[in-house]
Amino acid sequence: MAYSKPYIVVHYILYLINAVSWRSVQSPFNYKLAQTIANDKLEKEFKPIEKIRKSLLKNRNEIDVIDFGHDGTKSKKKISEISSNSLKSKKYARLLYRLVKLINPTHILELGTSFGMSTAYMSIANPKSKLVTIEGSETIAKIAQENFTSLHLENIHLVTGSFENTLSSTLNYMPQLDFVFIDGHHQKDATIKYFEMCLTKSHTKTLFIFDDINWSEEMQEAWSILKQHPQSTLTIDIFMMGLVFVNPGLSKQNIELRY
Numbered sequence: 001m002a003y004s005k006p007y008i009v010v011h012y013i014l015y016l017i018n019a020v021s022w023r024s025v026q027s028p029f030n031y032k033l034a035q036t037i038a039n040d041k042l043e044k045e046f047k048p049i050e051k052i053r054k055s056l057l058k059n060r061n062e063i064d065v066i067d068f069g070h071d072g073t074k075s076k077k078k079i080s081e082i083s084s085n086s087l088k089s090k091k092y093a094r095l096l097y098r099l100v101k102l103i104n105p106t107h108i109l110e111l112g113t114s115f116g117m118s119t120a121y122m123s124i125a126n127p128k129s130k131l132v133t134i135e136g137s138e139t140i141a142k143i144a145q146e147n148f149t150s151l152h153l154e155n156i157h158l159v160t161g162s163f164e165n166t167l168s169s170t171l172n173y174m175p176q177l178d179f180v181f182i183d184g185h186h187q188k189d190a191t192i193k194y195f196e197m198c199l200t201k202s203h204t205k206t207l208f209i210f211d212d213i214n215w216s217e218e219m220q221e222a223w224s225i226l227k228q229h230p231q232s233t234l235t236i237d238i239f240m241m242g243l244v245f246v247n248p249g250l251s252k253q254n255i256e257l258r259y
């Protein structure tokens with residue numbers, strides 16, 4: 001994802017100036033969280049997932065896709081092109097893995113599966129969890145499902161359909177949400193709406209992660225609203241992603257953390 005627009009560059013410079021190291025974060029909970037975010041590690045179990053990413057990046061076959069994130073148009077796109085533009089990089093996929101390990105969620109919801117790279121990292125971080133992931137584009141979802149099958153990931157339930165049409169029914173059958181990763185439909189109103197819908201199944205320990213909080217001016221506005229939302233308490237800004245806790249036991253503050 002290209003972050004070249006002037007207002008994004010300005011935000012990035014401000015982030016570089018203001019972001020603190022995990023070592024300077026106060027309070028035991030915040031410190032442990034910041035340490036988990038910062039302490040990146042390679043694990044053997046990432047290898048099979050990365051093998052799939054490599055083959056997706058080389059795959060020049062074209063598929064018909066509906067551009068759900070933007071204008072809903074249909075077009076043919078190379079699998080390699082979708083892979084290089086949409087998938088979370090290894091660094092952020094590993095971060096999701098560490099956060100799932102830290103939170104130890106039973107019920108995980110992801111909005112925006114694409115070919116399932118972030119899903120796979122979250123799945124292996126806690127194979128006992130029940131992970132529901134939603135993807136609008138049928139052709140993309142089919143490839144994600146093939147990837148889950150070849151990785152023998154049995155805790156993933158893939159829902160195919162637009163978030164608008166499937167989120168409400170998906171939430172109805174999920175008893176609660178412990179960990180939510182919102183990585184699709186990067187528009188302000190949609191982002192706030194999905195947050196509020198998910199809040200109905202959240203509890204004090206739920207962690208929400210929003211991707212691409214600086215991807216556009218709209219997403220920067222969405223992030224400001226999320227930080228000030230009456231139910232948000234601790235928020236962590238790592239520029240590419242924003243973490244939101246809704247635990248009233250945590251003090252309401254935003255930490256810009258170097259990552």
Ligand SMILES: C[S@@+](CC[C@H](N)C(=O)[O-])C[C@H]1O[C@@H](n2cnc3c(N)ncnc32)[C@H](O)[C@@H]1O
Binds near residue numbers: 086118135161185
């Ligand atoms: C950035 S990609 C997800 C990447 C994936 N989480 C990863 O890192 O491996 C976003 C995906 O969300 C899907 N999407 C966007 N808006 C959607 C909507 N309103 N309903 C359903 N799917 C949507 C797109 O088709 C796209 O595949």
